[in-house]
Amino acid sequence: MKISVWGKELNAWVAAAALSKVGNHVTLASLTPGHFETDLVVRNEPGLIDLLREQHKAGRLQFSDAPAPYDNDVHWLAFASDTFNIAEEIVKKIAKQTHGKTLLINQSYFNIGATEQLDNLLDSSAGQFIAYVPSTLSEGSALRDFENPSAFIIGCDYKQSFSQIRALFRPFLTRISNLQLMSAREAEFTKFSINGMLALRLGYINEMANLADSIGVDIERVRDAMTCDYRIGPYYLEPGCGFGGKAFSNYIRGLVETFQNKKISSLLNTLLSENEAQKELPFKKLWQHYNSDLSGKTIALWGASFKPLSASISNAPSLKIIDALLAQGCKINIHDPAALENIRNNYPDETKINYCDDMYDALTDCEGLILSTAWLDYKCPDYSLMKERMAVPVIIDGRNIYDRDYLSDIGFVYYGVGR
Amino acid sequence: MKPSLKDSISWKKLVELAKTAKRSHLSDLFKQNPDRFDCFSFRHKELLLDLSKHRVDTEVLHHLLELATERQLPEMIESLFQGDKVNSSENRPALHTALRLPATQELWLDGENIVEGVHHNLSRTKRLVDEIHSGQWRGFSGEPIDTIVHIGVGGSDLGPMMACRALAEHAPEQARGLDIHFVSSMDGSQLAKELRQLSPERTLFIIASKSFSTIDTMANAATARAWLEHSTSAPIETLLNRHFIGVSATPDRMSRWGIKPDHQLEMWTWVGGRYSMWSTIGLPIALKIGFENFTRLLDGAHTMDKHFRHADINKNLPILLAMVEIWNINFLNINAHAILPYDGRLKHLPAYLEQLQMESNGKSTTQLDEKVDYHTCPVLWGDVGPNAQHAFYQLLHQGTEPVMCDFIVSARRYTRSKNSALDHQHNLSIANFLAQSRLLAFGNNALNTAHNTPNYKRYDGNQPSSSIILDELTPESFGQLIALYEHKVFTQAVIWDINPFDQWGVEQGKVMATDLMPSLIEDSENLQDVDSSTSGLIKAIQWSRREHSR
Numbered sequence: 001m002k003i004s005v006w007g008k009e010l011n012a013w014v015a016a017a018a019l020s021k022v023g024n025h026v027t028l029a030s031l032t033p034g035h036f037e038t039d040l041v042v043r044n045e046p047g048l049i050d051l052l053r054e055q056h057k058a059g060r061l062q063f064s065d066a067p068a069p070y071d072n073d074v075h076w077l078a079f080a081s082d083t084f085n086i087a088e089e090i091v092k093k094i095a096k097q098t099h100g101k102t103l104l105i106n107q108s109y110f111n112i113g114a115t116e117q118l119d120n121l122l123d124s125s126a127g128q129f130i131a132y133v134p135s136t137l138s139e140g141s142a143l144r145d146f147e148n149p150s151a152f153i154i155g156c157d158y159k160q161s162f163s164q165i166r167a168l169f170r171p172f173l174t175r176i177s178n179l180q181l182m183s184a185r186e187a188e189f190t191k192f193s194i195n196g197m198l199a200l201r202l203g204y205i206n207e208m209a210n211l212a213d214s215i216g217v218d219i220e221r222v223r224d225a226m227t228c229d230y231r232i233g234p235y236y237l238e239p240g241c242g243f244g245g246k247a248f249s250n251y252i253r254g255l256v257e258t259f260q261n262k263k264i265s266s267l268l269n270t271l272l273s274e275n276e277a278q279k280e281l282p283f284k285k286l287w288q289h290y291n292s293d294l295s296g297k298t299i300a301l302w303g304a305s306f307k308p309l310s311a312s313i314s315n316a317p318s319l320k321i322i323d324a325l326l327a328q329g330c331k332i333n334i335h336d337p338a339a340l341e342n343i344r345n346n347y348p349d350e351t352k353i354n355y356c357d358d359m360y361d362a363l364t365d366c367e368g369l370i371l372s373t374a375w376l377d378y379k380c381p382d383y384s385l386m387k388e389r390m391a392v393p394v395i396i397d398g399r400n401i402y403d404r405d406y407l408s409d410i411g412f413v414y415y416g417v418g419r
Numbered sequence: 420m421k422p423s424l425k426d427s428i429s430w431k432k433l434v435e436l437a438k439t440a441k442r443s444h445l446s447d448l449f450k451q452n453p454d455r456f457d458c459f460s461f462r463h464k465e466l467l468l469d470l471s472k473h474r475v476d477t478e479v480l481h482h483l484l485e486l487a488t489e490r491q492l493p494e495m496i497e498s499l500f501q502g503d504k505v506n507s508s509e510n511r512p513a514l515h516t517a518l519r520l521p522a523t524q525e526l527w528l529d530g531e532n533i534v535e536g537v538h539h540n541l542s543r544t545k546r547l548v549d550e551i552h553s554g555q556w557r558g559f560s561g562e563p564i565d566t567i568v569h570i571g572v573g574g575s576d577l578g579p580m581m582a583c584r585a586l587a588e589h590a591p592e593q594a595r596g597l598d599i600h601f602v603s604s605m606d607g608s609q610l611a612k613e614l615r616q617l618s619p620e621r622t623l624f625i626i627a628s629k630s631f632s633t634i635d636t637m638a639n640a641a642t643a644r645a646w647l648e649h650s651t652s653a654p655i656e657t658l659l660n661r662h663f664i665g666v667s668a669t670p671d672r673m674s675r676w677g678i679k680p681d682h683q684l685e686m687w688t689w690v691g692g693r694y695s696m697w698s699t700i701g702l703p704i705a706l707k708i709g710f711e712n713f714t715r716l717l718d719g720a721h722t723m724d725k726h727f728r729h730a731d732i733n734k735n736l737p738i739l740l741a742m743v744e745i746w747n748i749n750f751l752n753i754n755a756h757a758i759l760p761y762d763g764r765l766k767h768l769p770a771y772l773e774q775l776q777m778e779s780n781g782k783s784t785t786q787l788d789e790k791v792d793y794h795t796c797p798v799l800w801g802d803v804g805p806n807a808q809h810a811f812y813q814l815l816h817q818g819t820e821p822v823m824c825d826f827i828v829s830a831r832r833y834t835r836s837k838n839s840a841l842d843h844q845h846n847l848s849i850a851n852f853l854a855q856s857r858l859l860a861f862g863n864n865a866l867n868t869a870h871n872t873p874n875y876k877r878y879d880g881n882q883p884s885s886s887i888i889l890d891e892l893t894p895e896s897f898g899q900l901i902a903l904y905e906h907k908v909f910t911q912a913v914i915w916d917i918n919p920f921d922q923w924g925v926e927q928g929k930v931m932a933t934d935l936m937p938s939l940i941e942d943s944e945n946l947q948d949v950d951s952s953t954s955g956l957i958k959a960i961q962w963s964r965r966e967h968s969r
Contacts, residue, residue, distance in 0.1 A: 277562075284561030292559055292657045327555035 155187020209418025
């Protein structure tokens with residue numbers, strides 16, 4: 001099929017790469033070739049840049065310098081939440097310039113009801129249809145998630161378009177165990193509800209962790225036992241120093257706004273502010289350890305991306321920790337396997353941050369280590385080298401990746417989340 | 420040497436003119452001169468002052484301004500601005516105007532350019548405000564501070580509280596999550612109520628006291644400190660460092676109390692408490708409306724300063740307002756003054772002006788320590804106008820006391836709101852201000868009252884009033900308004916030859932209270948030194964406590 005992909009979000013790039021890989025002719029309508037070499041969204045995602053280069057070379061992937069791609073079989077919309085008016089303009093042009101049938105797949109991060117609004121701009125009697133297919137990819141494993149979804153939701157109000165939708169997604173649905181068909185509005189609502197639920201689980205376990213902390217219980221033992229209950233399960237129950245990322249946070253914020261517009265107070269609103277506070281938890285533990293005076297101290301930070309396997313620092317807890325430490329006059333040695341450049345760009349003129357390519361170098365003369373991202377690299381470090389490098393062996397484990405008792409045994413002062 | 424006030428030529432002339440004026444009615448004056456508004460209303464920047472509803476005519480106004488010149492007002496204004504020791508009983512200048520000078524100007528006092536010190540402390544204020552607004556001022560547990568409790572009394576309380584309320588809608592985004600509370604009462608009742616609801620981890624106290632020894636403030640500060648100590652095991656040094664800012668002219672006392680030098684803001688002996696909201700005492704204002712808006716407030720006041728200092732006496736708003744009131748007080752024997760803002764945001768303005776005017780000019784000795792033989796400051800009170808209409812307006816309309824009134828209103832409001840019902844409410848309020856000032860002035864003549872109307876339904880009118888209209892309530896216009904009143908107070912003090920910058924009348928009561936404290940703590944029988952009323956009251960209190968503890 002001939003496909004136009006609109007928008008600059010991660011799912012635009014991923015859809016373009018994956019769809020062209022299976023033979024479609026794809027035009028990335030909002031982007032130029034120069035983009036993918038410099039775009040952070042692309043560079044932060046493992047494997048994406050290589051696939052894009054490959055497909056471009058093979059001639060199946062074009063960019064906006066090709067003729068304006070309004071007249072195509074399929075239009076893929078992958079816009080950020082705040083660009084609805086741009087999407088509207090594009091859909092109007094598609095409606096006007098398309099000869100024959102066309103299918104629009106909306107995968108943008110718009111609010112509930114957006115697909116219907118876009119549908120109003122189309123002429124279904126002329127075979128112009130729109131479907132909402134929520135994005136199931138998560139940053140760090142986006143390509144894999146796109147190509148091998150385990151469940152699939154299609155929100156579409158036009159039965160006539162089902163055969164084309166099936167044909168479009170056929171290469172990716174081989175291992176599908178669950179396909180849900182519903183109206184576009186229901187599908188949008190489902191996407192928001194899923195993200196809200198996951199966020200609530202994270203918020204809940206963090207709240208329990210903070211309580212456990214204050215009454216001398218180890219939340220990790222509690223969590224292990226909780227996850228054995230089949231009604232609860234293990235997902236999104238890791239206590240830690242808060243969640244980040246762009247898409248996930250945007251969904252929760254969008255949902256909170258929907259509640260606020262309806263003047264309904266929402267659990268999620270509290271959850272969002274609690275999550276922001278949770279991001280500062282490692283800082284607070286260090287602050288208390290040093291009796292409210294951190295001025296002039298050198299602190300090491302391991303991990304800056306919002307989650308492992310991603311270079312993205314969007315809404316990352318590390319940013320809050322860095323801001324708090326800088327405000328107290330600390331020097332910070334940062335190590336991250338992928339996100340250092342992003343941090344550097346975020347603090348262009350900051351002289352008190354020292355960027356370290358080696359994780360142990362970051363520990364040199366530091367009076368405390370904060371771990372904020374659970375990269376594999378950090379899970380089993382050389383403890384004796386750590387102690388040797390650190391001026392004071394204090395560890396704030398923001399992701400509970402270390403064995404508390406062992407670290408205490410070998411002479412570290414250890415603080416975790418909820419333990 | 421100046422002749423005594425009553426012997427001055429203009430005074431005598433005004434006494435003559437008052438004989439007719441006392442018999443005149445405002446409705447007659449408006450009949451005689453239908454263009455009174457054009458003759459007796461004045462504008463400076465965002466502020467319009469209408470004095471046409473006073474019983475003055477061109478001749479009276481001319482002699483009032485003559486009187487001002489005769490009493491050397493222009494020279495005294497220069498003295499005030501230059502930093503002469505206009506506060507003679509305490510031998511110091513009164514330089515609230517210096518607090519509003521731009522950094523580019525200089526004012527030398529005892530070999531020091533005080534503008535430098537002022538701006539140094541402004542930038543320190545800005546730093547504190549930025550730290551708090553960015554969520555980086557941390558309490559003992561590392562939580563960001565989101566609650567401010569400002570402890571102060573009198574001038575360290577009324578100005579900041581008034582301004583925070585008046586300008587709240589100018590709060591910038593980063594200040595909206597910050598709660599600011601004001602605590603002043605000596606008995607701790609306000610503080611106790613706040614402390615029940617506040618989180619010790621997130622609360623920062625500002626202790627504001629020029630002397631850092633005001634008993635009301637220090638008692639509240641001690642309670643705050645004890646509350647923090649009870650809530651955590653964190654060491655006291657940490658609590659003092661993370662939860663207290665001091666504002667005072669006595670740094671050594673702040674240090675002794677335990678406030679870290681970094682968290683001390685300086686004020687100066689050359690600023691009077693009731694003139695101090697422009698100084699570091701204004702920290703809560705900057706926290707509420709943002710530092711930028713705080714400087715807009717200072718700029719507004721500064722434009723009024725320049726106007727007062729340089730504008731022609733015939734167009735000088737503070738002087739005109741002051742002299743028309745002098746006419747009312749000293750020649751028409753009107754000794755009550757109601758402050759009536761028709762704007763809920765100015766709720767605390769009456770209380771502020773009560774202090775500004777009564778503590779400044781509630782005096783009866785001249786600069787040469789002689790008793791005056793004329794009236795000085797009238798009794799002032801007030802409330803938000805529409806509310807006061809349901810309270811004390813009855814007395815204004817049909818009582819036996821002559822009262823002059825200040826109506827304060829803003830022309831534009833709710834300009835950014837889409838709710839037209841709010842526009843309607845604003846219009847309703849303005850209509851009420853117009854109706855009340857009209858009825859007070861003209862009484863029955865504004866009503867076409869029938870001949871047989873009973874007296875209890877009649878309105879005599881003839882109560883004079885000033886109307887102040889702000890284009891819009893902004894930091895600038897509010898700064899102008901308050902500076903207008905400050906300079907009016909100074910002008911009147913010059914005419915009356917009194918010192919508006921001391922307050923000896925409030926000193927002795929504090930001393931006496933200290934002397935009486937022991938008799939309340941222990942069951943003292945030693946009450947011979949006091950009068951029978953006081954000793955009777957003490958015994959009654961002791962008895963009640965004994966009965967209760969049985």
